[in-house]
Amino acid sequence: MNFGDALILKTAIDNYIDTYVGWNTKHFQGKAEMIFHTPAEYLELHKKT
Numbered sequence: 001m002n003f004g005d006a007l008i009l010k011t012a013i014d015n016y017i018d019t020y021v022g023w024n025t026k027h028f029q030g031k032a033e034m035i036f037h038t039p040a041e042y043l044e045l046h047k048k049t
Helices: 002-013 039-045
Strands: 018-022 035-037
Touching: 002 018, 018 039, 035 039
Parallel strands: 018 035
Antiparallel strands: none
């Protein structure tokens, strides 16, 4: 994990964030107990009917 990704993850953990939405979710998988989605995945899961 590069420094930028580590900084994002540390900030999310410190602020009790449970869901991360970003383009490079594969860099974060398995690194923390939170949900990781790309923008398209998140929108699909939360679209209004």
